[in-house]
Amino acid sequence: MRTFVKFCGISDPSSLELAPKGGAVGFVIDVPSSPRNVSVERARELAGAVPSETEVWAVVVQPTAETVRRLFDDVGVDWVQVHGDVPEGLDPVERHRLVPSLAVPAGGEEVPPPPLPADTEIRRLQLDVAGGLARGGTGLVPSWPACASFVERVAGAKVLLGGGLTPENVAGALTRVRPWGVDVSSGIESRPGVKDPERMRRFLAAVEGWEAANRA
Numbered sequence: 001m002r003t004f005v006k007f008c009g010i011s012d013p014s015s016l017e018l019a020p021k022g023g024a025v026g027f028v029i030d031v032p033s034s035p036r037n038v039s040v041e042r043a044r045e046l047a048g049a050v051p052s053e054t055e056v057w058a059v060v061v062q063p064t065a066e067t068v069r070r071l072f073d074d075v076g077v078d079w080v081q082v083h084g085d086v087p088e089g090l091d092p093v094e095r096h097r098l099v100p101s102l103a104v105p106a107g108g109e110e111v112p113p114p115p116l117p118a119d120t121e122i123r124r125l126q127l128d129v130a131g132g133l134a135r136g137g138t139g140l141v142p143s144w145p146a147c148a149s150f151v152e153r154v155a156g157a158k159v160l161l162g163g164g165l166t167p168e169n170v171a172g173a174l175t176r177v178r179p180w181g182v183d184v185s186s187g188i189e190s191r192p193g194v195k196d197p198e199r200m201r202r203f204l205a206a207v208e209g210w211e212a213a214n215r216a
Helices: 013-018 040-047 065-075 092-096 144-153 170-177 197-214
Strands: 004-008 024-029 055-061 079-083 098-104 124-129 158-161 181-184 189-191
Touching: 004 055, 004 158, 004 197, 013 040, 013 197, 024 040, 040 065, 055 065, 065 079, 065 092, 079 124, 092 098, 098 144, 144 158, 144 170, 170 181, 170 197
Parallel strands: 004 024, 004 181, 024 055, 055 079, 079 098, 098 124, 124 158, 158 181
Antiparallel strands: none
């Protein structure tokens, strides 16, 4: 697929059998309020079972620079998705591998897009509905018009669209927003924190179907 797909909130190794090839899996690390939370030690075990063609992401809230380095060095993640402030004290290579999550209000045509990040070392960004991890995995949908406006303004960045995506609505989101990639968590679950293999397959099939219909 040309669309980057990230399955987020993985906590069961059996879910890794459906990891998106050329995409990513994300582990929510040390966020006790999330039903998808895993410890650093558990994330290290899971990361070791991720297929080589799939990236490994950590998803964290308000990390310190020391936490970020531990995730890269000890867990072996490829990218760290940050909800909240990007920590000070990181070198350019470390900042380049951060993915700030930018909050977009839910719904509405008149919602303004989030401000552009000031850090030019950051080349990947994630858009998610405001108010969560729970800032993530809430099942709420951000304003797609605001997300589309943001994507147009940052043509040089890779923007990942999250927030309330499902097998049923991902094609519409791709048409409306035109992101580089999509990020799904609750939309591929049978209940909070439990991934559903059938919904995972249907999500990938929906993205592939959209690409086939829109291939130039």
